[in-house]
Amino acid sequence: MAVHVKALRGVALLCLAAASVAVPGYAGATTLTILQSEPPRSMDPADQGATFTGNVLMPMYEGLVTRGEDLKLHPGLATKWTVSDDGLTWTFDLREGVKFHDGSDFNAESAAKSFHRLMDEKLGLAGAGRLRPLLKTVEAADPKTLKIELTRNYPAFLDLLASPQAMIVSPSEAEKGDLNRVASGTGPFKFVEWSSGDHVLEEVNPDYWGEKPSVDQLKWTWSAEQSVMNMALQTGDADIVNPLPPVFAASIENNPDLKLVTGNGSAVFWVALNVQQKPLDKVEVRQALNYATDRDALVKALLHGYGTPADSPLAPIPPYHLDGPQPYPYDIDKAKALLEKAGVPDGFTMSVAVQEPEANIAEALQGMWAKIGVKLDIRRLESGVWTKAAFNDPEAKKADNLGSVVASWSSGGFNPDQQLRPLYDTSSWAPSGANLGFYSSKELDDLLDTAASTAEPAKRKELYDQAQKIVNTDAPMVLLYVTKDLVGVKKGVDGVWLIPGGDIRATYATKSSN
Known part of the structure; x- marks a missing residue:
């Protein structure tokens, strides 16, 4: 062998x-x-949400704004912008003399069409969910002026505009329906071939x-x-x-x-627990799995020290990470007591879907959780099969008897809304979002809405601290680590x-x- x-x-x-x-x-x-x-999963920046796909696409596409090596936002296809006092209307002055790779002109009309794709639910673009809820109207005021009206005040809107999903695509290529296979943007590199x-x-x-x-x-x-x-x-x-x-x-x-x-990583690895499946529907069981997870050992064995144990759904990047002691220190006795309280003192069997390259994570958890009587059935899946299984809806996961998914997520650390909302908001249940375990908390949903529209930094920090505490307590996931x-x-x-x-x-x- x-x-x-x-x-x-x-x-x-x-x-x-x-x-x-x-x-x-x-x-x-x-x-x-x-x-x-x-x-890569697609040549269409709006039809994907994978970090490594975004890396391939970014040399070929540009957005209204760009993030520089200093990690700050800079003008991109927009040279300057203003926002109304109520935070709802953004006006962008666009760069002139720019052409798409297919030779067509970039202007306000073409930019508007690119955003209209994100707004069109019928297209089913996989990455559009990040922006669609915010976009009310997008129109060309004149050839070099784009106006975007938001559904609500969202101070971190520029951060979203720097994401791959907001990159401007050629309208003609989009109309042909070829963007999944052939990239066409305005960037410094052009698409040649995808084998x-x-x-x-x-x-x-x-x-x-x-x-x-x-x-x-x-x-x-x-x-x-x-x-x-x-x-x-x-x-x-x-x-x-x-x-x-x-x-x-x-x-x-x-x-x-x-x-x-x-670099300081922001990719949080976690196990999304299907909170609709028994006994994972009990918070004590989910907390027990967290107490039974030796994160320091995972970092040492799997990351060779190049990472940190995860203590929050946000990566340890200032200013929004919740500082404080580890909410779930490794404690087998505590885990066993919680399982007994939940009525499963002898443990239970659950399944986990994991991509083949990350199977070692599931194998490590299998050994750890066996100490509290939890038998982990590991399903090693090729990337495309894993994606389908992970993003199945509640009924499909019930039929598949899938109890959990090993996954990772990174929003780059600049916008906590994009780390918390896709994973834990009720509106983000799979397949429309990355809430893979179908967790729901009205208190959290309301907090995320309030925090996302709050401009004052100290108040915003306070709200996100509360949000992290709710997620940690409800434990719809098992936190693992943050990679470097x-x-x-x-x-x-x-x-x-x-x-x-x-x-x-x-x-x-x-x-x-x-």
């Missing part, structure tokens, strides 16, 4: 090496090869309005095999590996021919930077021959 695994890894490396060869017509072009742990099992290739946009990139091509490849990711960086088949598996971080850091780029962002980079590659949560920016990276 070991020989078979070794052979498979060898084949994967050969395929990756083949993918690094430039396509015909680009002999001598400077190609930056970026290896990620999963393939589904192999790579996405992007080339420099010669008509780009702004600063031109230093490299000619970006080639995105993927592998879920940790050993393949490490070997590709060691052999030079990949210039950048994201995320670098923590098990290899120390060796990369000590290798003079490689670099380890690190780790990226492996080959010597001679510079200008790679990170946004908390696994977002990598290599658009203006440079690559020398050294």
Whole structure:
């Protein structure tokens, strides 16, 4: 069996090496090869919500605003903006002389059409839910002025506009219905091809309005095999590996021919519990699972120390993270007492869906929870199958007898509403959102609405503190850990930077021959 695994890894490396060869017509072009742990899900920025898909798309698309290397918001396709006193109407002055990759003009009308796609529920765009509830009207006041009226005051609206889902797409390509397979934006790189099992290739946009990139091509490849990711960086088949598996971080850091780029992560890993399934419908059972989880051991064994135990549904990034002691320290006796109180002193059996690369998380939990009599049935699933299972509605999960899902989520740490609302608001029940366990609390829903429309920082902080306490107490999830962002980079590659949560920016990276 070991020989078979070794052979498979060898084949994967050969395929990756083949993918690094430039396509015909680009002999001598400077190609930056970026290896990620999963393939992209779509070339349409609004029809996806995956961090690593967003990384592939961002060089080809732009939004009204952009987040810079200083992690602050800057003008993008909008040069400036104003907001009405009531916070409901935003007016954007748009950049002139910009063209989409298909040659059509960018203007207020095309920008409005891009937002209208997000507002159209019939299109069923997977990432539109982040913005659709906020958008009341979007219209072109004139060719270079866009007006957006919100349904409610939302001070963090600009943060949403910097997300991949808000990127402006070519109306003509959108009308053709090709955006799932062919990207068309205004960015510094243009789409060339997507070979589904192999790579996405992007080339420099010669008509780009702004600063031109230093490299000619970006080639995105993927592998879920940790050993393949490490070997590709060691052999030079990949210039950048994201995320670098923590098990290899120390060796990369000590290798003079490689670099380890690190960042404060915002990806919270958790187990979403199906609160409609017995006995998970009892808060004591959910709390018991939290007490039975040794987070320090998970960080040490699975992350090799490159992470922190999760103590809140928000990542430990100021200013909104709830500071204080761990709400669920590892306490087997406490866990057993809670199960007895819930009427299941001998434990129970539950299932968990997990993507194959993260099966080690479920296996670790299986051992921990066995100490309180909980038998964990692990369902290892390929990415696409996992997505379908995880985002099934309540009836489908009941029929599937699926009790829990191992998942992670990151909003980048800038907007707590986008970390809490998608996962815990009643309106976010799967499949329309990422509330995978169908948790519902009117108190929390009301708090999130109030906090999202509150501009005063101290009051906003107070409201989000209350929200985190409610989620921690109700325990619709088992908190696990927050990963540290780790990226492996080959010597001679510079200008790679990170946004908390696994977002990598290599658009203006440079690559020398050294």
